Amino acid sequence: MxxxxxxxxxxxxxxxxxxxxxxxxxxxxxxxxxxxxxxxxxxxxxxxxxxxxxxxxxxxxxxxxxxxxxxxxxxxxxxxxxxxxxxxxxARKPWPLFLFVWLLLFVGAGLTIMNFHEDVSMPEVHIKLYEIVTGETTEQPLIFQIPYSIGLGAGMILFFNHLFKKRLNEEPSPMEIEMFNYQQDMDQYVIVHERKEGRISDDDPHS
Structure with missing residues:
Protein backbone atom coordinates (compact mmCIF):
# COMPACT_ATOMS: atom_id res chain seq x y z
CA MET A 1 0.00 0.00 0.00
CA ALA A 91 16.04 46.34 4.51
CA ARG A 92 17.81 48.62 6.93
CA LYS A 93 16.13 51.84 8.00
CA PRO A 94 18.73 54.59 8.32
CA TRP A 95 17.73 57.28 10.81
CA PRO A 96 18.24 60.23 8.42
CA LEU A 97 15.89 58.66 5.86
CA PHE A 98 13.36 57.78 8.58
CA LEU A 99 13.38 61.35 9.92
CA PHE A 100 13.08 62.79 6.42
CA VAL A 101 10.08 60.60 5.56
CA TRP A 102 8.47 61.29 8.95
CA LEU A 103 8.91 65.06 8.50
CA LEU A 104 7.62 64.90 4.92
CA LEU A 105 4.49 62.99 5.96
CA PHE A 106 3.93 65.21 9.00
CA VAL A 107 4.12 68.44 7.00
CA GLY A 108 2.08 66.97 4.13
CA ALA A 109 -0.68 65.74 6.45
CA GLY A 110 -0.75 69.08 8.27
CA LEU A 111 -1.06 71.05 5.03
CA THR A 112 -3.80 68.70 3.82
CA ILE A 113 -5.84 69.22 6.99
CA MET A 114 -5.36 73.00 6.91
CA ASN A 115 -6.32 73.23 3.23
CA PHE A 116 -9.40 71.12 3.87
CA HIS A 117 -10.44 73.36 6.75
CA GLU A 118 -9.92 76.40 4.58
CA ASP A 119 -11.99 74.92 1.74
CA VAL A 120 -14.97 74.17 4.02
CA SER A 121 -14.56 77.43 6.01
CA MET A 122 -14.13 75.58 9.30
CA PRO A 123 -13.17 78.70 11.37
CA GLU A 124 -16.35 80.44 10.24
CA VAL A 125 -18.38 77.35 11.12
CA HIS A 126 -16.97 77.32 14.66
CA ILE A 127 -17.68 81.02 15.05
CA LYS A 128 -21.27 80.56 13.86
CA LEU A 129 -21.81 77.56 16.15
CA TYR A 130 -20.46 79.52 19.11
CA GLU A 131 -22.83 82.37 18.30
CA ILE A 132 -25.81 80.02 18.00
CA VAL A 133 -25.06 78.22 21.29
CA THR A 134 -23.99 81.18 23.48
CA GLY A 135 -25.62 84.13 21.77
CA GLU A 136 -22.27 85.91 21.76
CA THR A 137 -19.80 86.65 18.97
CA THR A 138 -16.07 85.96 19.16
CA GLU A 139 -13.26 85.48 16.66
CA GLN A 140 -11.69 82.67 18.71
CA PRO A 141 -14.31 80.17 19.90
CA LEU A 142 -11.79 78.06 21.80
CA ILE A 143 -14.54 76.07 23.52
CA PHE A 144 -15.13 74.45 20.10
CA GLN A 145 -11.69 74.66 18.56
CA ILE A 146 -9.75 72.93 21.38
CA PRO A 147 -12.02 69.84 21.67
CA TYR A 148 -12.22 69.67 17.89
CA SER A 149 -8.42 69.62 17.58
CA ILE A 150 -8.10 66.94 20.27
CA GLY A 151 -10.83 64.89 18.63
CA LEU A 152 -9.13 65.18 15.25
CA GLY A 153 -5.90 63.69 16.63
CA ALA A 154 -7.75 61.00 18.60
CA GLY A 155 -9.74 60.08 15.51
CA MET A 156 -6.57 59.57 13.48
CA ILE A 157 -5.12 57.34 16.22
CA LEU A 158 -8.30 55.24 16.28
CA PHE A 159 -8.43 55.10 12.49
CA PHE A 160 -4.86 53.80 12.11
CA ASN A 161 -5.19 51.65 15.26
CA HIS A 162 -1.69 52.56 16.49
CA LEU A 163 -0.20 54.82 19.10
CA PHE A 164 3.50 54.84 18.22
CA LYS A 165 4.30 51.07 18.28
CA LYS A 166 1.36 50.09 20.48
CA ARG A 167 -1.65 48.52 18.80
CA LEU A 168 -4.98 49.54 20.32
CA ASN A 169 -6.79 46.31 19.40
CA GLU A 170 -6.35 43.20 17.27
CA GLU A 171 -8.16 44.57 14.23
CA PRO A 172 -5.90 45.49 11.29
CA SER A 173 -5.69 49.14 10.38
CA PRO A 174 -6.73 50.38 6.91
CA MET A 175 -3.05 50.93 6.13
CA GLU A 176 -2.20 47.33 7.04
CA ILE A 177 -5.04 46.05 4.86
CA GLU A 178 -3.85 48.14 1.92
CA MET A 179 -0.28 46.90 2.40
CA PHE A 180 -1.55 43.31 2.58
CA ASN A 181 -3.55 43.74 -0.63
CA TYR A 182 -0.54 45.35 -2.31
CA GLN A 183 1.69 42.41 -1.30
CA GLN A 184 -0.92 39.92 -2.55
CA ASP A 185 -1.07 41.70 -5.92
CA MET A 186 2.74 41.78 -6.12
CA ASP A 187 2.96 38.06 -5.35
CA GLN A 188 0.35 37.25 -7.97
CA TYR A 189 2.24 39.34 -10.50
CA VAL A 190 5.47 37.46 -9.73
CA ILE A 191 3.74 34.10 -10.25
CA VAL A 192 2.10 35.18 -13.52
CA HIS A 193 5.35 36.77 -14.73
CA GLU A 194 7.28 33.57 -14.02
CA ARG A 195 4.76 31.56 -16.03
CA LYS A 196 4.89 34.09 -18.86
CA GLU A 197 8.67 33.85 -18.97
CA GLY A 198 8.40 30.07 -19.10
CA ARG A 199 10.17 29.42 -15.79
CA ILE A 200 7.11 27.65 -14.37
CA SER A 201 5.10 25.18 -16.37
CA ASP A 202 2.35 22.79 -15.42
CA ASP A 203 3.90 20.22 -17.75
CA ASP A 204 7.61 20.75 -17.23
CA PRO A 205 8.87 22.01 -13.85
CA HIS A 206 12.30 22.86 -15.26
CA SER A 207 11.19 24.94 -18.21
Whole structure:
Protein backbone atom coordinates (compact mmCIF):
# COMPACT_ATOMS: atom_id res chain seq x y z
CA MET A 1 0.00 0.00 0.00
CA UNK A 2 1.52 3.30 -1.09
CA UNK A 3 2.07 5.99 1.51
CA UNK A 4 -0.04 9.15 1.32
CA UNK A 5 1.73 12.47 1.91
CA UNK A 6 -0.20 15.69 2.46
CA UNK A 7 1.61 18.92 1.65
CA UNK A 8 0.51 22.51 2.17
CA UNK A 9 2.85 25.01 0.53
CA UNK A 10 3.36 28.28 2.34
CA UNK A 11 2.40 31.37 0.37
CA UNK A 12 5.64 33.28 0.92
CA UNK A 13 8.83 32.51 2.83
CA UNK A 14 12.12 34.27 3.44
CA UNK A 15 15.20 32.15 2.77
CA UNK A 16 18.95 32.89 2.94
CA UNK A 17 20.74 33.37 -0.34
CA UNK A 18 22.87 30.58 -1.82
CA UNK A 19 21.23 27.91 0.35
CA UNK A 20 19.21 25.01 -0.94
CA UNK A 21 15.51 25.23 -0.19
CA UNK A 22 14.30 22.16 1.71
CA UNK A 23 10.73 20.98 1.91
CA UNK A 24 10.40 22.01 5.55
CA UNK A 25 11.32 25.59 4.57
CA UNK A 26 8.37 26.02 2.24
CA UNK A 27 5.67 23.61 3.37
CA UNK A 28 3.79 21.88 6.15
CA UNK A 29 3.85 18.12 5.75
CA UNK A 30 1.76 15.25 7.10
CA UNK A 31 3.23 11.85 6.28
CA UNK A 32 3.79 8.40 7.81
CA UNK A 33 6.20 8.58 10.73
CA UNK A 34 8.93 6.59 8.99
CA UNK A 35 8.97 9.13 6.10
CA UNK A 36 8.28 12.40 7.90
CA UNK A 37 11.86 13.25 8.89
CA UNK A 38 13.45 12.43 5.53
CA UNK A 39 10.73 14.24 3.61
CA UNK A 40 11.15 17.46 5.57
CA UNK A 41 14.88 17.61 4.82
CA UNK A 42 14.57 16.79 1.11
CA UNK A 43 16.36 19.31 -1.15
CA UNK A 44 13.71 20.91 -3.34
CA UNK A 45 15.19 23.91 -5.06
CA UNK A 46 18.39 25.88 -5.54
CA UNK A 47 17.80 29.58 -6.05
CA UNK A 48 19.70 30.77 -9.10
CA UNK A 49 21.36 34.17 -9.24
CA UNK A 50 19.15 35.36 -12.08
CA UNK A 51 16.09 34.76 -9.91
CA UNK A 52 17.26 36.83 -6.96
CA UNK A 53 15.78 38.32 -4.92
CA UNK A 54 12.58 36.35 -5.57
CA UNK A 55 12.00 32.83 -6.90
CA UNK A 56 8.84 30.79 -7.35
CA UNK A 57 8.77 27.11 -6.36
CA UNK A 58 5.93 25.27 -8.08
CA UNK A 59 4.15 22.17 -6.80
CA UNK A 60 5.34 20.27 -9.86
CA UNK A 61 8.94 20.79 -8.77
CA UNK A 62 8.13 19.41 -5.32
CA UNK A 63 6.43 16.36 -6.80
CA UNK A 64 9.37 15.62 -9.08
CA UNK A 65 11.96 15.93 -6.32
CA UNK A 66 10.02 13.70 -3.94
CA UNK A 67 9.29 11.07 -6.58
CA UNK A 68 13.00 10.86 -7.38
CA UNK A 69 13.55 9.36 -3.92
CA UNK A 70 10.13 7.86 -3.15
CA UNK A 71 8.50 6.91 -6.47
CA UNK A 72 5.67 5.04 -4.78
CA UNK A 73 4.25 7.78 -2.54
CA UNK A 74 0.92 9.44 -3.22
CA UNK A 75 1.34 13.23 -2.88
CA UNK A 76 -1.76 15.30 -2.09
CA UNK A 77 -1.47 19.10 -2.17
CA UNK A 78 -3.67 21.34 -0.04
CA UNK A 79 -3.78 25.08 -0.57
CA UNK A 80 -1.61 27.16 -2.93
CA UNK A 81 0.27 25.57 -5.82
CA UNK A 82 3.31 27.83 -5.55
CA UNK A 83 5.58 29.24 -2.89
CA UNK A 84 7.36 32.55 -3.34
CA UNK A 85 10.89 32.39 -1.91
CA UNK A 86 12.24 35.79 -0.93
CA UNK A 87 16.04 35.81 -0.68
CA UNK A 88 16.47 39.55 -0.27
CA UNK A 89 18.24 40.86 2.81
CA UNK A 90 16.06 42.67 5.37
CA ALA A 91 16.04 46.34 4.51
CA ARG A 92 17.81 48.62 6.93
CA LYS A 93 16.13 51.84 8.00
CA PRO A 94 18.73 54.59 8.32
CA TRP A 95 17.73 57.28 10.81
CA PRO A 96 18.24 60.23 8.42
CA LEU A 97 15.89 58.66 5.86
CA PHE A 98 13.36 57.78 8.58
CA LEU A 99 13.38 61.35 9.92
CA PHE A 100 13.08 62.79 6.42
CA VAL A 101 10.08 60.60 5.56
CA TRP A 102 8.47 61.29 8.95
CA LEU A 103 8.91 65.06 8.50
CA LEU A 104 7.62 64.90 4.92
CA LEU A 105 4.49 62.99 5.96
CA PHE A 106 3.93 65.21 9.00
CA VAL A 107 4.12 68.44 7.00
CA GLY A 108 2.08 66.97 4.13
CA ALA A 109 -0.68 65.74 6.45
CA GLY A 110 -0.75 69.08 8.27
CA LEU A 111 -1.06 71.05 5.03
CA THR A 112 -3.80 68.70 3.82
CA ILE A 113 -5.84 69.22 6.99
CA MET A 114 -5.36 73.00 6.91
CA ASN A 115 -6.32 73.23 3.23
CA PHE A 116 -9.40 71.12 3.87
CA HIS A 117 -10.44 73.36 6.75
CA GLU A 118 -9.92 76.40 4.58
CA ASP A 119 -11.99 74.92 1.74
CA VAL A 120 -14.97 74.17 4.02
CA SER A 121 -14.56 77.43 6.01
CA MET A 122 -14.13 75.58 9.30
CA PRO A 123 -13.17 78.70 11.37
CA GLU A 124 -16.35 80.44 10.24
CA VAL A 125 -18.38 77.35 11.12
CA HIS A 126 -16.97 77.32 14.66
CA ILE A 127 -17.68 81.02 15.05
CA LYS A 128 -21.27 80.56 13.86
CA LEU A 129 -21.81 77.56 16.15
CA TYR A 130 -20.46 79.52 19.11
CA GLU A 131 -22.83 82.37 18.30
CA ILE A 132 -25.81 80.02 18.00
CA VAL A 133 -25.06 78.22 21.29
CA THR A 134 -23.99 81.18 23.48
CA GLY A 135 -25.62 84.13 21.77
CA GLU A 136 -22.27 85.91 21.76
CA THR A 137 -19.80 86.65 18.97
CA THR A 138 -16.07 85.96 19.16
CA GLU A 139 -13.26 85.48 16.66
CA GLN A 140 -11.69 82.67 18.71
CA PRO A 141 -14.31 80.17 19.90
CA LEU A 142 -11.79 78.06 21.80
CA ILE A 143 -14.54 76.07 23.52
CA PHE A 144 -15.13 74.45 20.10
CA GLN A 145 -11.69 74.66 18.56
CA ILE A 146 -9.75 72.93 21.38
CA PRO A 147 -12.02 69.84 21.67
CA TYR A 148 -12.22 69.67 17.89
CA SER A 149 -8.42 69.62 17.58
CA ILE A 150 -8.10 66.94 20.27
CA GLY A 151 -10.83 64.89 18.63
CA LEU A 152 -9.13 65.18 15.25
CA GLY A 153 -5.90 63.69 16.63
CA ALA A 154 -7.75 61.00 18.60
CA GLY A 155 -9.74 60.08 15.51
CA MET A 156 -6.57 59.57 13.48
CA ILE A 157 -5.12 57.34 16.22
CA LEU A 158 -8.30 55.24 16.28
CA PHE A 159 -8.43 55.10 12.49
CA PHE A 160 -4.86 53.80 12.11
CA ASN A 161 -5.19 51.65 15.26
CA HIS A 162 -1.69 52.56 16.49
CA LEU A 163 -0.20 54.82 19.10
CA PHE A 164 3.50 54.84 18.22
CA LYS A 165 4.30 51.07 18.28
CA LYS A 166 1.36 50.09 20.48
CA ARG A 167 -1.65 48.52 18.80
CA LEU A 168 -4.98 49.54 20.32
CA ASN A 169 -6.79 46.31 19.40
CA GLU A 170 -6.35 43.20 17.27
CA GLU A 171 -8.16 44.57 14.23
CA PRO A 172 -5.90 45.49 11.29
CA SER A 173 -5.69 49.14 10.38
CA PRO A 174 -6.73 50.38 6.91
CA MET A 175 -3.05 50.93 6.13
CA GLU A 176 -2.20 47.33 7.04
CA ILE A 177 -5.04 46.05 4.86
CA GLU A 178 -3.85 48.14 1.92
CA MET A 179 -0.28 46.90 2.40
CA PHE A 180 -1.55 43.31 2.58
CA ASN A 181 -3.55 43.74 -0.63
CA TYR A 182 -0.54 45.35 -2.31
CA GLN A 183 1.69 42.41 -1.30
CA GLN A 184 -0.92 39.92 -2.55
CA ASP A 185 -1.07 41.70 -5.92
CA MET A 186 2.74 41.78 -6.12
CA ASP A 187 2.96 38.06 -5.35
CA GLN A 188 0.35 37.25 -7.97
CA TYR A 189 2.24 39.34 -10.50
CA VAL A 190 5.47 37.46 -9.73
CA ILE A 191 3.74 34.10 -10.25
CA VAL A 192 2.10 35.18 -13.52
CA HIS A 193 5.35 36.77 -14.73
CA GLU A 194 7.28 33.57 -14.02
CA ARG A 195 4.76 31.56 -16.03
CA LYS A 196 4.89 34.09 -18.86
CA GLU A 197 8.67 33.85 -18.97
CA GLY A 198 8.40 30.07 -19.10
CA ARG A 199 10.17 29.42 -15.79
CA ILE A 200 7.11 27.65 -14.37
CA SER A 201 5.10 25.18 -16.37
CA ASP A 202 2.35 22.79 -15.42
CA ASP A 203 3.90 20.22 -17.75
CA ASP A 204 7.61 20.75 -17.23
CA PRO A 205 8.87 22.01 -13.85
CA HIS A 206 12.30 22.86 -15.26
CA SER A 207 11.19 24.94 -18.21
Missing amino acids: EAIVYIRLRHRVRHPQNKTVKLRDIAEVIAPEHLQGDLLYTDIYKVRKREMPVAVVDAMIVIEKLHEQWPGIDIQFIGPAQTIVDTSSP
